[in-house]
Amino acid sequence: MRDKPVENLIVGAGLVGAVTARTLARHGQRGVLVERNADPGGVNGSFADDRGNWFDHGRHVISDGRSAFTTEFVTEVLRGRVRRFDLKRGLVVRGHLIPYAAELPDWPEALRERVRLDPGARVGLGSSREAFARAYGRWFADLAFDEMMAAYPVLTWHRERGVPEAHLMRWIFPWFFPRSEAEAPPDAGDRAGVYSEESRRYHYDCRHANPPRESVMYPEEGGFGRLVEAMLEDGREGFDLHLGAEDIDIDIDPESLAVRSVSTGGIRYRPGRVFWCAPLPVLCRYLGWTLPAGEPQWELLGSFTFERPVDRGLHEVLFADPDHPVRRINFPGLIAGGSDSHTLQVEYTTVGDEARLGADEWRSRWLTSLRKLGFVDAGAEPVFFDFKRVSRGVVSTEDLGAFLAGCEERIHGASGNLVAPHLAVASDNNARLIPKVHGRVERALGTRPSAS
Missing domain, CATH: 3.90.660.20 (Protoporphyrinogen oxidase, mitochondrial; domain 2)
Known part of the structure; x- marks a missing residue:
């Protein structure tokens, strides 16, 4: 095993690792990026079949204009080779294909005639079944809470373990409901779980535009994974990329969170800083932190x-x-x-x-x-x-948000050289993720952040 000092070491070549590498390289930083898998991208990669058709993992598009920083960042990374279009969605409910955010008159008759819409009623995230029954009628409320929720195995898992059904409605409402005034504007007091107030406000505004529309961006070629590849290409001016590092081993002090070494491929790297951009459970195993039961x-x-x-x-x-x-x-x-x-x-x-x-x-x-x-x-x-x-x-039935916040607090408050640009227990919208990662990397460098 050969020792090698390195200024910065990034663990994980997914979207977070790619943003981190590009940001560091733009500030003149150098180092190494290691990835366990043979291909970069993680859950945001792409692959092609033998006919040249592209398929994506994870999120497929980025909202255009939702974050001015992200829109400019993505456009610059892809050298302007970005396709912009309005995302067209459909819904399947009871075997019917319905336009997304359609008003009740545009729903199939077999469903429309059963809905008893009360435009004077108001419901939001966390509203009870009874509140939904007053707004949409008993039949549609029961359909949403019993049948629509049953389409999601994760929601069934939660219900079987006693999680209140109103807390699970965020997966269903308002996505599979007819657009109407019964949908109350987002409120900061809504129990929304992983969905931020910004996310709820953004999608509410998209749904209630006239006509409803969501503008998105997508690479002109190479699938969504091309965005990650382009960021890594920009970062290679300062970072060596090691893919397929299946033998990676990390020596870290669980008290100070000082990473003493990262070993792979016969090299023991001695890093000045380590940016953790891999899955949170992997880090927890190295540190001996107990993961939420689930x-x-x-x-x-x-x-x-x-x-x-x-x-x-x-x-x-x-x-x-x-x-x-x-x-x-x-x-x-x-x-x-x-x-x-x-x-x-x-x-x-x-x-x-x-x-x-x-x-x-x-x-x-x-x-x-x-x-x-x-x-x-x-x-x-x-x-x-x-x-x-x-x-x-x-x-898990435990509060994953609180667990995540606790992990971030421990890392940011430790005296070691570990930096966490983004930890997650659920997927986050890329329009928020990209400026968050960029800003945290700049703060780790002691640079005045250009984004937060």
Whole structure:
């Protein structure tokens, strides 16, 4: 093992690690970035099939204009090669495909005639079933709390362990509700879990624009993962990138949080600073910190290509239908700027035994749903299929937000050389994540932050 001093060492080459490397390099810093996986990007990477179709992991687009810093940052990183468009969404409820944020008159008659909308009522996150019944009628309130929630295995897991149903409604409301005045504007007092007030206000304004619209950005080529690759390319002027570091080992003092060394590939790096940009549970294992009790949750990705187009002119479709084991369908061809899409990606997040089922079983289940919903013909078979299982941390009845805050407080208050640009227990919107990481890296350098 050869010792090598290094000014900065970044652990993790996902989106957080890429922003960190680029920011450090722009300030003249040098060092090493190590990544356990063979490819960068983490949960924000992309892959191509043998026909050149791109599929993304994690978030697929970045909101345009939601953060002026992020919009400028992304445009600069991609050298202006950014596609901007209004995201078109659909919803699946009770087997019906419905335009997102449609008013009740535009809903299918079979659903519309059962809703008893009271425009004088107001509901928000944390409202009770009774409050929703007054606003939308008893039938639709029961549909939302019983049937729509049952489409999400994670919500079923929480309900079985006694979590109040009103606390889980943020997964369903307002996404799968008709747009109306019954949806109260976001309030700082709402119990929103991981959703910030900024996030709720942003999506409320998008839903209630006339017409509803959300403008987004996407790389012109290379899938969403191209954004991560471009940042790493900018950072390589100061950082050596080591991928496939499966043998990585970290020697860290659990009291001071001083990282004495990071070893991989026969080299023992002696770092001045270590920027932790890998998953939080991995860091907790090194430090001996107890993780919240829970169960691993997994996102299952099924990527399909068909001979004929399969889209309905939509970029994505969100599901709240327990008859279909799907959370979202994305149409990469349209997102990338094509006139139609022969490709689609199915996403489904689940826990327990269901998460351990194999690719053949999920291929069969998803094809059944796609045919039943009319996205593909009854006898259509894909010319390409790929299956991936991606970790999404743990599902827990404990307060994950409080746990995260405690971890960050301990790291920022320690005397060691460990820096945490972004720790997470759930996905965060990239429009907030990018300026947050950039600002924290600059503060670690003692530089006046240009973003927070």
